[in-house]
Amino acid sequence: MSFNYLSAIVFLPMVGAIVIALLPGKSAGSIKRVALVFTIIPFILSLVVFALFNKSSGAAGLIQFSEKVSWIPAINAFYHLGVDGLNLPFVVLTAFLGFLVILVSWHIDLRPKEYFAWLLLLEGSILGVFAALDLLLFFLFWEIEVIPMYFLISIWGAGRREYSAIKYVIYTLFGSAMMLAGILSLYFTTGSLSMIDLANTGLAPYRAVIPAAAMFSLLLTGFAVKLPVFPVHTWLPDAHTDAPTAVSVMLAGALLKMGGYGMLRIVVGIFPDVAQRYGTVLVIFAVFTILYGAAVTLRQTDIKKLIAYSSVSHMGFVLLGIFALSQVSVTGAVLQMVSHGFIAGLLFAVAGLVMHNSHERDLSKLGGLARQIPFITVIFTLGGLGGLGLPGTSGFAAEFLVFIGSFSSNAVPGLQVGTILAVLGVVVGAGYVLWMIQRAFYGPVMEKFDGTEDAHAVDKIYMVLLVAAMLLIGIYPAILTDIIKVAVLPILR
């Protein structure tokens, strides 16, 4: 394999960011076109990787498209990128969303040069997190991501944007401090930074510098902040509410998944025994996050905050699936993350458009929009149906796999009760989704929204693509589950 697909995918958006920042182009239009080129190529490349990926079950535990170069020999650090069934879906998802958010941002006129540069850097760093297989490289990308997020929220955001931006940064740094401590203790125990080697050999041959459970907790906390899990979730509603639409899409669609992915690859992958020992505790956290998130969602009147809290609830299903520790449940958890990327991405994008076109974000003041903006209504309803887990959408396929996998698993005591309680979250989910749709779009037509514009052609592109992805995975989930299921087996050993 001569062409370094993954490096190209990760660094093209970053190169694009530099090009936009340095080239003396003035017009917003040309900046947007450059941004489009530097995001659509990685997306196409990611699809090529997906198509060329060896999907046979014989490829279990095999890293494909691997690029490994010695980076800092003194500490045994490598520049190591590669994909298996666990991170490939996220690479494709991030590249897909990275391309779509350029379209979502098509109407941005405030300091477009900086905006698109930061947005591309954000995409590149997230792609780096998903593609990296060396802990140091992983951590580096993880930290880079915070910088564009800070500027994007604090400059192009709304409301209490500076508060939200700084809250996001501090929360993330708190998490990554824990994570760094975890990574360092892993390194000093084993002398290795390779995520793959560590997962394959485990810690058994080494004398741990601190107890395995402590390393597990440090790493887990770092990822739990990102996922997020109750009680370290409160940065998320603020960040979402005040972030510009495209950033919300990226945040919900791709960024949160760094937490779930890290938990699987690093926490469960390296410490399967500890994961099993503390499984019950984490299942309780998962169920609580699901129900608590759903209950608080039902109380929201800000359209973006509502979707943000629903994300908290939906990420609870991911946590449940991961710590139910069965092949089906973990496959479901990964699928849920991808599915949520489509669904939450779609909901945030459309909600942002509703806010942008109607100049209103308070659900108690919205209403009757279905007559004025029918296209947006149909798309938003479809996204909402995905969010409430209607069969035929990816939301159902993913949640169902989590449920069936968790309920049938015996890995952790108490799973059956936990699963049944989690199913209740789906009932509440239907409640808030339908309430939101009714409040925004149904009821008598209001005169004040008479001039509200419906979706433009460029909006229709990303809407239709996201809906298509959601339905495709919903109707035939095997496209993804066939590669995920192979990759989760080695983790569960």
Place this chain on the structure above:
Amino acid sequence: MMPYQLFWGIFLLPLLSFVIIALFIRPFVKPESKVAGYITIAAILTSFALSVWGLITVLAAPGHEVAVPAISWAVIGDLRINVGIMVDALTVVMLVVVTGVSSMVQIYSQGYMQGDPGYHRYYAAMSLFTMSMLGLVLANNILFMFVFWELVGLCSYLLIGFWFHKPSAANAAKKAFLVTRLGDFGFLAGLLALYRAAGTFDISQLHAMAIAGTLGGAALTWAAIGLFAGAAGKSAQFPLHVWLPDAMEGPTPVSALIHAATMVAAGVFLVARMFPLFVGSPEALTTVATVGAITAIFAASMGLVMHDIKRVVAYSTISQLGYMMLGLGAAGIVVAHEGHVTLEVAKAATAIGMFHLFNHAFFKALLFLGAGSVNHATGTFDMRLMGGLRKVMPWTYTTFLLAALSLAGIWPLAGFWSKDEILLTALEARPALFVLAIITVFMTAFYIFRALFLTFSGEYRGGAVPEHGSTAHASHGAGHDAHGPAKPHESSKVMVVPLVLLAIPAVVSGFWNVTGGFSAFFGHGETRGFIEGLFEPLTHPLPWGALALALLGIFLAYAMYSKKWVSAEKIGSRFKPFYTLFYHKYWMDELYEGVIVKKTLVNGFFALLQKIDSKGVDGAVNGIARGAIAGGRSLRRAQTGQLQLYGLFIGIGILAIVIFVFMIG
């Protein structure tokens, strides 16, 4: 013999119709065009023809089953999910009912929905609905049953809320979805329990395991009760019935299709489909029968006092669905009591409930379409504003009368035959439930003839007054109530013809089992001659008793509402507490929405959690941040910049270390 591939066609044709309308017709064809209607009607009529052919094929097939190979859909470890269809007696009977009623409704809608701005959307949703229902009926595994089950719920949501700009319609749609979803929680939990215990979703395998006893005990009971909870939601059984009367906010043909003949039948069908599992659990069977009987009488009591003709028919639907559940549960109890249940015996027992579903579908669809026809003429559903329509709407009146007689269970119309079987079985299984059921016979006859006399006899009372449009969709601007209600008239041919076509099965569909043919089709052996069977019930006391009660109900309605020998108001005030209780629907809406959902959950518990989230959890986060800032500020004071002070602190520090070392040493 029909090739098995064509069974797929029954399901795929309406899907194709939906895709064509949603993707091509709606965006690109003018709203006035009727092409969406024609496509839907053509697709569903073809499905109907295939269903009838399928019925004939299965009737001739050995064991009344046709094998259809399944297709693999997803495999993850031990989890193997196939897509396949299952063709047996139960399937084809439902196929004929669904496609038959649906095609009549689609034709009728051509008249009813004429000129509505949502015409294309209407037919898209109707196609999707028919597809989902057929998918549910054909599915050979319980997971796909659940998939289509949810899609049926979605279509119901879209169609009840069809006139979404009316808050009442939007509310009713949401309520229907949420109440049935509460039941679906049971369905999903039952499904999980079944998979954990049996390791498969395949219905035939589950049947075999339940009968063989490898699947049993508490797991089976809980799974069956979970499934029944789902069925109770969809089939509007007590206490999850509250959504169905409100669902009348949708266009009337929708009510006829979804909330009378087919979608609400899905719950009954689910119990029938999984019946061998229920037979394995006496507790589950008792639950089914008891809930059914309670629902039957409970809903009928509310039907007695409603002013809205559609709501009377809606409560009637709930009540009749209760009969079907009672029939299934009681038949199961009888079978289980006899001991040594085989798969054939268990499946045959469903004939009793299913036969009522089969007959009910036709006469109930007819009643709804009749109510729609009346609304078309008068602009209202309020029976206080009707009256005297017999003369001006002879076709509507005659067909409505036939359907009412059939519903009341008058020999030899369709309703008589299936109701008679249910009463007989209930008496054998649980006499207490039989008592509830037989009282309901009287109430049924009374409420439906009350509606009939209020609507059709006496003098015309003026029709819709514009501000009186609380239940009628007076403001949606559709063509059918745009013309003034001053002079009621018979509906157009496109609406009357489906009425007449439905009246035929409403009268004769019961004859299928006069010979025992229907039961035999489901696996119960004996058959008899037609004439012998036709008069056989009249040789027993029970049918006579039921007939007498029904006739008494009709006579009382006649005396009160046609001849007015007895004043309805006087009776109402005599039984004031009951009247108030029934009229306010036992205050269950207030209990659910007001007390439980609003006060206890959303504004109570959830509000508390929200407060905890913003003040407690996030408050702690902000508190830590403030603490850090305050701490930094106070520590900053130590950095004075004066060397003397630093020197002093260094000295104190050294002293402290020396003392410490000295003490330890």
